[in-house]
Amino acid sequence: MHMVKKDVMTDIRAENDHIAAHVNGYLSDKGVFTVNLMGAPGAGKTTTLENLIRRLAVKCYVVEGDIESDIDTERLRGQGVTASQINTFGACHLDAPLLHNAVHAMTFAEPGILFVENVGNLVCPAEFSIGEDIKLLQVSVADGSDKPYKYPLAFEKADAILLSKIDLTPYLNFDEEFFMKGVRHLNPNAPVFKVCGVTGEGYDAAAAWLMDRSGK
Amino acid sequence: MHMVKKDVMTDIRAENDHIAAHVNGYLSDKGVFTVNLMGAPGAGKTTTLENLIRRLAVKCYVVEGDIESDIDTERLRGQGVTASQINTFGACHLDAPLLHNAVHAMTFAEPGILFVENVGNLVCPAEFSIGEDIKLLQVSVADGSDKPYKYPLAFEKADAILLSKIDLTPYLNFDEEFFMKGVRHLNPNAPVFKVCGVTGEGYDAAAAWLMDRSGK
Numbered sequence: 328m329h330m331v332k333k334d335v336m337t338d339i340r341a342e343n344d345h346i347a348a349h350v351n352g353y354l355s356d357k358g359v360f361t362v363n364l365m366g367a368p369g370a371g372k373t374t375t376l377e378n379l380i381r382r383l384a385v386k387c388y389v390v391e392g393d394i395e396s397d398i399d400t401e402r403l404r405g406q407g408v409t410a411s412q413i414n415t416f417g418a419c420h421l422d423a424p425l426l427h428n429a430v431h432a433m434t435f436a437e438p439g440i441l442f443v444e445n446v447g448n449l450v451c452p453a454e455f456s457i458g459e460d461i462k463l464l465q466v467s468v469a470d471g472s473d474k475p476y477k478y479p480l481a482f483e484k485a486d487a488i489l490l491s492k493i494d495l496t497p498y499l500n501f502d503e504e505f506f507m508k509g510v511r512h513l514n515p516n517a518p519v520f521k522v523c524g525v526t527g528e529g530y531d532a533a534a535a536w537l538m539d540r541s542g543k
Numbered sequence: 544m545h546m547v548k549k550d551v552m553t554d555i556r557a558e559n560d561h562i563a564a565h566v567n568g569y570l571s572d573k574g575v576f577t578v579n580l581m582g583a584p585g586a587g588k589t590t591t592l593e594n595l596i597r598r599l600a601v602k603c604y605v606v607e608g609d610i611e612s613d614i615d616t617e618r619l620r621g622q623g624v625t626a627s628q629i630n631t632f633g634a635c636h637l638d639a640p641l642l643h644n645a646v647h648a649m650t651f652a653e654p655g656i657l658f659v660e661n662v663g664n665l666v667c668p669a670e671f672s673i674g675e676d677i678k679l680l681q682v683s684v685a686d687g688s689d690k691p692y693k694y695p696l697a698f699e700k701a702d703a704i705l706l707s708k709i710d711l712t713p714y715l716n717f718d719e720e721f722f723m724k725g726v727r728h729l730n731p732n733a734p735v736f737k738v739c740g741v742t743g744e745g746y747d748a749a750a751a752w753l754m755d756r757s758g759k
Binding site (some may be wrong): 394447449467 | 584585635685708711
């Protein structure tokens, strides 16, 4: 978070959490389970959506959060996915009011799973609930094994973690033991799925976990 | 930036810019040229510092900005570099007051170059001057070629850009032409140095540019 006076941030958070509860209630009533997908820029979040959606036997909806551009939304639409774009124009994370507006402009004709791809940022998205049921954190082996130590909140709050780009491991000095030690210190229970967006490796297990967790 | 009321943000920025000018004046008086090194988590910023510092024929100082941990500071100190740590404990970027405190606790016995490694974040650090002379942006090929389109401000404000981890290019679908088109749309003139932290490729040119630009 920016270093804004404490009472201002407290007001912002209270208002955000109020709207988040409303968004979650609205989506739950329609039978929609909501996933807040977070991760650093370039972790491969959109590739994860492609891989998960083709493995899920339920209707999937996507909201893409970006500061600018609709590259990822167009990419997903090109594959027949129902996708909607939020542009934050400077803001470094999604918040509940932004998702509220996006969700009320969408049609949820059948129950399913809504994926909200947050702005690429390993810091701020973890601080704000947007009305999701679970938070999914994606981190790439190319980002280095020290990430849990430097960006603890995202790891602490994650319901599941995707460790992506594992096909690059032979070309990197990624220390998986050090990484997992950092993860487990912050988050003893979240499953960690090792995935590769190119080959699809690991996404069967992640999709199965998600189906189970969503109750779909 | 978080979606804080506009007048609050205006106050924060004015106060920040006032302190930034003071920090810059203080360092300039000591003959210290200050570089604000920005980039996403895992772009390889600390590896860049190692590579640049060993090529620069002037005294180098480092301030490491992290939310938590002092992994990078210890790493640089182990190599004999004069390094100091700022922990933001939640804040997603450095600001001028934080650098002000760090700088006044340091001794600048001789002129040289101060590198300030910002918090790993491709969004917020670009919004705040910390009293630097130039902004250096690092982005890795593993992050993907669409980054200028999604995170324009950092590219727009950069005085030079380091495109890192180019040794991974054969294993990725990095589209350099698309990347450079995005960069040049935002920033027609900043030099772009293609670098590899492992082999040191490209850092001679970056260090030469920096010596020239700093007037050292």
